[in-house]
Amino acid sequence: MLKVNQFLFTISKDSFKAxxxxxxxxxxxxxxxxxxxCKLLGSAFEDGIQFILGILAFLSLLIKWxxxxxxxCRTFKTFMLDGTKQGISALFAHGANMLIxxxxxxxxxxxxxxxxxxxxxxxxxxVGVGIAYLLLRLVTHIAKKKKWNRLIESGNYRxxxxxxxxxxxxxIQTLSWLFVTFVSRFxxxxxxWAGRDGFSKIxxxxxxCFDNNPKGLLVFVMIICPGxxxxxxxxxxxxxxxxxxxxxxxxxxxxxxxxxxxNEDL
Numbered sequence: 187m188l189k190v191n192q193f194l195f196t197i198s199k200d201s202f203k204a205x206x207x208x209x210x211x212x213x214x215x216x217x218x219x220x221x222x223x224c225k226l227l228g229s230a231f232e233d234g235i236q237f238i239l240g241i242l243a244f245l246s247l248l249i250k251w252x253x254x255x256x257x258x259c260r261t262f263k264t265f266m267l268d269g270t271k272q273g274i275s276a277l278f279a280h281g282a283n284m285l286i287x288x289x290x291x292x293x294x295x296x297x298x299x300x301x302x303x304x305x306x307x308x309x310x311x312x313v314g315v316g317i318a319y320l321l322l323r324l325v326t327h328i329a330k331k332k333k334w335n336r337l338i339e340s341g342n343y344r345x346x347x348x349x350x351x352x353x354x355x356x357x358i359q360t361l362s363w364l365f366v367t368f369v370s371r372f373x374x375x376x377x378x379w380a381g382r383d384g385f386s387k388i389x390x391x392x393x394x395c396f397d398n399n400p401k402g403l404l405v406f407v408m409i410i411c412p413g414x415x416x417x418x419x420x421x422x423x424x425x426x427x428x429x430x431x432x433x434x435x436x437x438x439x440x441x442x443x444x445x446x447x448x449n450e451d452l
Contacts, residue, residue: 267352300407300408317370
């Protein structure tokens, strides 16, 4: 396992450098375009940007896992279960943010898709994470009331059970988190739509900084700007979704309250 961790960490550092330096500089050097408007989808360039964004997100999550304290470090299996859960929801959230941006650019005429994506992504990072956290707490509360054991503790996949049971628990938690993500993005979309007149001015200001350089704007809103915000967002969400470390004192208190065990029995 140690060799696997060292190998993954080496890959993450080398890949991170290659993507963030060489590839981004190559993309920026190809900004000669006959198009005057930035589009989120539609060509190999746009698709390449989406791919790089996904790789950066995963590598940042891998680095976070490596930086965890040894006593709290999740196993590679647990990390992958947590990571794939968030990866699937991140793809959904990314698609939702793009859809919101595209729709708002059509509702508010003469505005830019990429600039609206910047607004949507920023608002999602600053507000959406908090909304998702509260919704997850609500789901956990309901799960405790209904005794839905697989949803009571996010990140607890019952690894002592069979692989089939682990996969089932992971699937239920993933669907639950997808639902939370959907509701969160719906709320964000509604807020942006309700305040579209004010937000459109910000979008116009962002787009004006990249006049006649739509590819530069795309790189800015998809990689350079999210490069920091996206890492912060997925790190916070990883903390929310992973299994919490139970301290001995808390465990003793729960045993006393739930099972009637006295201090002398512990």
